[in-house]
Amino acid sequence: MALKPSSFPLAIKAVVIDLDGTLLDTAPDLAEAANRMLAELQLPPIKEALLKTYIGNGVARLIKRVLTRDMNAEPDAALFAKAQPVYEKHYVVVVSLNSRPYPGVMDGLKALKQAGYRLACITNKAEKFTLPLLKDTGLSGYFELVLAGDTLPMKKPDPMPLIYACEKFGVAPDEMLLIGDSLNDTQAARAAGCYVFCVPYGYNRGQNVNELDLDAVVDTLIDAENLIIKT
Numbered sequence: 001m002a003l004k005p006s007s008f009p010l011a012i013k014a015v016v017i018d019l020d021g022t023l024l025d026t027a028p029d030l031a032e033a034a035n036r037m038l039a040e041l042q043l044p045p046i047k048e049a050l051l052k053t054y055i056g057n058g059v060a061r062l063i064k065r066v067l068t069r070d071m072n073a074e075p076d077a078a079l080f081a082k083a084q085p086v087y088e089k090h091y092v093v094v095v096s097l098n099s100r101p102y103p104g105v106m107d108g109l110k111a112l113k114q115a116g117y118r119l120a121c122i123t124n125k126a127e128k129f130t131l132p133l134l135k136d137t138g139l140s141g142y143f144e145l146v147l148a149g150d151t152l153p154m155k156k157p158d159p160m161p162l163i164y165a166c167e168k169f170g171v172a173p174d175e176m177l178l179i180g181d182s183l184n185d186t187q188a189a190r191a192a193g194c195y196v197f198c199v200p201y202g203y204n205r206g207q208n209v210n211e212l213d214l215d216a217v218v219d220t221l222i223d224a225e226n227l228i229i230k231t
Contacts, residue, residue: 009229010195010215013171015112016162017221018180019123019130020055021202023105024137027052028098033091034066040086041079043067055203056182058124058149063087071205095129096136102201108221109142115230118169120145122162124155124184145169156184159192166192175231179224186212197224 020026031048038045046066054065063084067075075083112119119142123130127148134140145168147161154160166173173193178185181202189196190213197216198209209217218224 008216008227010177010227011175011231012117012177012195012228013175013231014118014120014165014169015177015179015224015228016120016122016165016194018156018178018182018185018202019121019125019133021181021204022102022179022185022199023121023139024099024101024133026099026133027055027203029091029094029096030055030062032094032097033087034062036090036094037063037083037087038066040090041083052203053206056124056184056205058155059088059091059126059129060084091129092132095133099133099137101137101139102199102220104220104222106138108225109139111222111225113142115225117228117230118145118171119143120147120165120169122147122156122165122178124149126150157187157191159188162188162192162194166194177224177228179218179221181209183207183212186214189214197227 017023027048031051034051035045054062064075064080065071067079067083121143125148127150130146130148145165149155152160152164162178166176177195178189179197181199182204186196196214197218198212198214200209200217216227
């Protein structure tokens with residue numbers, strides 16, 4: 001674990017956790033859907049390793065990156081309009097085909113739940129994919145609140161989902177911890193005034209999470225639980 005200068009354990013009442021790259025390794029199914037889409041559109045396939053660097057800003061942006069093989073470029077509007085429903089058609093079928101919790105996730109969630117923390121899942125993935133995925137992988141029962149990418153008008157890195165969770169849980173921002181894997185998570189947490197830990201195994205656009213503005217890098221959710229105390 002890499003720690004930032006801070007006072008541990010942190011006094012926390014609520015923990016919110018990112019989905020893709022933090023709770024679940026979803027890249028295999030995202031890549032499967034992408035390659036089914038590309039095949040249907042008669043376009044070249046994409047390797048999972050490259051697709052991993054495109055994850056984090058929702059399905060629409062993922063599709064654009066797959067089509068352009070660029071993080072920020074815009075594809076032809078007509079091509080994107082044709083591609084998006086094709087991708088979503090395939091992804092809803094394979095959403096939990098090979099997606100699995102990372103090591104330590106189930107034990108970490110059990111420990112957090114047992115300790116009495118309010119738990120939420122906050123993701124940029126659309127609700128129609130998020131809820132079945134949580135259910136199919138056995139994670140849905142741990143969260144009393146799930147905020148998907150289309151639940152609110154804004155999504156991470158905007159702080160709105162975190163502020164909404166604070167209000168729902170009746171806690172101050174500095175009483176809530178976000179556990180994520182990317183720049184989106186750290187930017188959202190800092191803007192909301194929450195603590196933020198990142199795991200090193202996720203999808204931070206291929207970059208090292210140690211370079212982000214965060215409070216700790218934790219190898220597993222169990223390590224995160226060891227750095228906080230319920231108030």
